[in-house]
Amino acid sequence: MPLGKRRRRLPAGVAGVAGVAGVVFVLTAGALASGCSEHSVGPARTYDDYERKSRTSAEVALSAVETVRLLAETSSDGNAWGAYTSVSISEQEDTLAEVQGDYASIQPPDHRSDDLRAELTDLLSTATDHVAAVRIAVRRGNLDGLEEIAQPLIDDSDALQQFLDSIER
Amino acid sequence: MNVPATPAIAGRVLHATLDLLDRQLRDRNGKLCGNVDDLEITRDESGQMFVTAILCGPGILAYRMGRRRLGRWLEEANRRVHDTPSHHERGERTRIPIELAGEIGPTIEVAVDVDDLASHDMERWTLQHIIGHIPGNSSRAHQ
Amino acid sequence: MKKLLGVALGVLSAIGGFVDMGDLVANAETGARFNMNLAWVVLVGVIGIIVYAEMSGRVAALCGRPVFDLVRERLGPRFGMANLLASFFINSLTLTAEIAGVALSLSLVSSVNYLFLIPVVAFLVWLVCWRMSFVMMERIFGLLGLCLLVFAVTVWKIGPDWNELFSATTHPHVPHSETVFTYAYFGIALFGAAMTPYEVFFFSSGAVEDGWTKKDLGENKINVLIGFPLGALLSLAIMACAHLVLAPRNIGVDQLSQVALPVASVMGRLALAIALIGIFAATFGAALETSLSAGYVVAQYLGWPWGKHNAPRTATRFHVVIALAIVGATLFGLTGVDPVKVTEYSIVLSAAALPLTYFPILVIANDPRYVGPDHTNGRFLNALASVYLVILVLVAIATIPLMIITKGGS
Numbered sequence: 001m002p003l004g005k006r007r008r009r010l011p012a013g014v015a016g017v018a019g020v021a022g023v024v025f026v027l028t029a030g031a032l033a034s035g036c037s038e039h040s041v042g043p044a045r046t047y048d049d050y051e052r053k054s055r056t057s058a059e060v061a062l063s064a065v066e067t068v069r070l071l072a073e074t075s076s077d078g079n080a081w082g083a084y085t086s087v088s089i090s091e092q093e094d095t096l097a098e099v100q101g102d103y104a105s106i107q108p109p110d111h112r113s114d115d116l117r118a119e120l121t122d123l124l125s126t127a128t129d130h131v132a133a134v135r136i137a138v139r140r141g142n143l144d145g146l147e148e149i150a151q152p153l154i155d156d157s158d159a160l161q162q163f164l165d166s167i168e169r
Numbered sequence: 170m171n172v173p174a175t176p177a178i179a180g181r182v183l184h185a186t187l188d189l190l191d192r193q194l195r196d197r198n199g200k201l202c203g204n205v206d207d208l209e210i211t212r213d214e215s216g217q218m219f220v221t222a223i224l225c226g227p228g229i230l231a232y233r234m235g236r237r238r239l240g241r242w243l244e245e246a247n248r249r250v251h252d253t254p255s256h257h258e259r260g261e262r263t264r265i266p267i268e269l270a271g272e273i274g275p276t277i278e279v280a281v282d283v284d285d286l287a288s289h290d291m292e293r294w295t296l297q298h299i300i301g302h303i304p305g306n307s308s309r310a311h312q
Numbered sequence: 313m314k315k316l317l318g319v320a321l322g323v324l325s326a327i328g329g330f331v332d333m334g335d336l337v338a339n340a341e342t343g344a345r346f347n348m349n350l351a352w353v354v355l356v357g358v359i360g361i362i363v364y365a366e367m368s369g370r371v372a373a374l375c376g377r378p379v380f381d382l383v384r385e386r387l388g389p390r391f392g393m394a395n396l397l398a399s400f401f402i403n404s405l406t407l408t409a410e411i412a413g414v415a416l417s418l419s420l421v422s423s424v425n426y427l428f429l430i431p432v433v434a435f436l437v438w439l440v441c442w443r444m445s446f447v448m449m450e451r452i453f454g455l456l457g458l459c460l461l462v463f464a465v466t467v468w469k470i471g472p473d474w475n476e477l478f479s480a481t482t483h484p485h486v487p488h489s490e491t492v493f494t495y496a497y498f499g500i501a502l503f504g505a506a507m508t509p510y511e512v513f514f515f516s517s518g519a520v521e522d523g524w525t526k527k528d529l530g531e532n533k534i535n536v537l538i539g540f541p542l543g544a545l546l547s548l549a550i551m552a553c554a555h556l557v558l559a560p561r562n563i564g565v566d567q568l569s570q571v572a573l574p575v576a577s578v579m580g581r582l583a584l585a586i587a588l589i590g591i592f593a594a595t596f597g598a599a600l601e602t603s604l605s606a607g608y609v610v611a612q613y614l615g616w617p618w619g620k621h622n623a624p625r626t627a628t629r630f631h632v633v634i635a636l637a638i639v640g641a642t643l644f645g646l647t648g649v650d651p652v653k654v655t656e657y658s659i660v661l662s663a664a665a666l667p668l669t670y671f672p673i674l675v676i677a678n679d680p681r682y683v684g685p686d687h688t689n690g691r692f693l694n695a696l697a698s699v700y701l702v703i704l705v706l707v708a709i710a711t712i713p714l715m716i717i718t719k720g721g722s
Contacts, residue, residue: 063564079580083423088569191385204615275375295628305443306624
């Protein structure tokens with residue numbers, strides 16, 4: 001290496017900033033990783049807020065219901081095996097239960113919200129029952145008849161979709 | 170790169186040798202044995218400064234980055250676990266006289282054995298107490 | 313002839329090894345939610361990883377040391393430490409996600425709860441890191457990863473309106489049901505998944521482990537120029553399957569099992585089995601890579617002996633770090649944290665830390681002291697790489713605010 005040729009270093013300032021940024025970053029990341037979740041049950045202070053949370057909950061529920069329908073259909077067509085169908089349906093059932101629980105625990109801010117709450121809670125409850133029926137059937141080994149058992153989910157899906165349309169801005 | 174002892178070109182040499190910092194060290198057998206954590210700089214009678222040794226070992230980098238307490242802790246922790254005979258002076262195993270430093274390729278080769286360096290103590294300790302007990306540690310992986 | 317075979321294997325492994333848990337989740341989620349309107353992000357991301365992987369491979373081949381190893385001496389120990397901490401943290405999140413992904417794919421064939429499988433998987437990952445040769449590891453999991461081609465076959469089988477697919481890719485828009493913020497957030501997530509830092513650490517250290525020299529530069533280019541784009545096609549196939557099968561049904565992806573559902577629904581059991589083999593290989597391979605990366609970054613920063621190439625006893629602390637990283641990730645996974653959520657966080661945080669990883673690569677690949685005077689970046693490459701660096705900085709700055717605004721993408 002020729003004498004006197006210095007290697008360009010980052011000036012101490014930049015390196016220091018990078019260091020601080022790194023620490024901030026790690027702390028933020030840690031906080032976020034332990035804290036927030038999609039189904040976060042923060043309080044709803046206004047009707048708009050509550051409506052938004054209702055929409056999110058309904059969307060998640062709709063996704064779960066539709067997934068179970070598709071799984072039932074796939075299984076009845078012979079396109080999936082027991083373990084896959086069973087585990088997948090259980091996952092969706094758990095998701096639905098979590099949404100139900102989270103939604104129920106949000107305090108409705110006013111009387112207008114009560115109507116929303118009543119309607120969606122009802123829908124969620126019905127959907128949960130119907131999904132449970134499918135789960136019971138699949139765990140009993142009834143893979144071919146799942147589509148039939150999942151029939152009620154079509155209505156649940158439509159109802160949830162209608163609910164979402166009704167609160168669409 | 171050999172550092173001449175004459176102070177006359179010490180100024181330029183100091184510039185160049187600061188580029189030694191943080192570089193990878195290899196021992197005389199080519200084994201990786203730490204980085205240049207710090208440099209020992211001596212001032213002679215005429216006030217000229219030149220590099221006299223490479224410093225490498227537990228805690229030294231921490232010292233250099235201003236984390237004195239961490240550096241001291243690391244140094245102490247290492248002293249407690251290594252099994253080198255106590256007649257070695259403190260600091261002797263972290264100091265590589267600059268005359269022993271050659272430079273071949275992207276790493277700096279130093280004319281010492283990796284076992285002479287404090288930076289390797291934890292490696293040996295880990296070998297004795299952990300890795301050595303796990304089967305399959307001494308052969309290369311299946312091809 | 314043998315050389316040709318080696319190159320072919322390298323390319324195939326690159327294709328199959330391109331996809332990991334982050335890509336699986338990100339591509340399926342965005343396909344289900346945004347249809348193909350974020351496909352362009354995958355294309356932008358793959359060009360970025362090609363540019364930077366080629367540079368890190370070149371550096372490793374020409375100076376025998378991986379890029380991360382050089383960060384401390386070239387950019388100072390403080391920057392190196394910031395880089396190390398951020399990389400190690402994200403790497404650990406990623407490792408948790410990958411191990412969980414392997415466990416989930418196994419649970420889908422065995423009915424055993426994935427939590428019970430996590431420790432088993434962790435042990436297997438460690439065992440392979442301990443005993444299997446580097447080359448064998450790359451080949452096996454890379455080639456098995458090619459099973460993911462079944463997603464592409466599924467898209468073909470569906471017979472979509474190709475014009476519609478291409479128009480969404482080339483003329484993206486924000487769907488009515490989404491906001492600009494969620495669109496940007498998922499775009500960033502997808503970008504982070506395409507350019508995850510551990511990929512370059514592993515690629516670069518892997519080049520040194522494989523003993524690459526100047527004569528392997530050509531192979532480096534081929535691997536990168538052919539392997540990665542084809543790997544990106546796998547990602548897009550996963551996105552397209554979600555778009556064509558899940559989106560019309562209002563299904564959002566929040567489980568790994570849903571990623572493979574389109575394949576089952578359209579193509580049947582055998583295809584589903586192949587898809588799960590592909591998912592298993594992709595996540596297991598990625599678990600190996602992230603475990604090794606944990607060892608690489610720590611050992612290289614501190615100057616310890618490192619490498620899988622020689623017997624474990626020659627790099628004891630390196631292997632201890634790997635084992636500890638695996639144990640840590642396992643424990644975190646066993647807390648029951650949602651694997652898909654962990655995956656999302658790992659890719660988003662990767663996006664936030666991209667400049668830290670990639671900036672040093674650009675600096676070092678331009679330094680003749682490392683790559684020699686003949687192999688520094690050309691002007692075009694530098695221009696392209698610099699543009700990407702600007703993109704990475706913008707992405708990094710936008711990440712945390714978007715995460716807060718969209719509440720993690722909901």
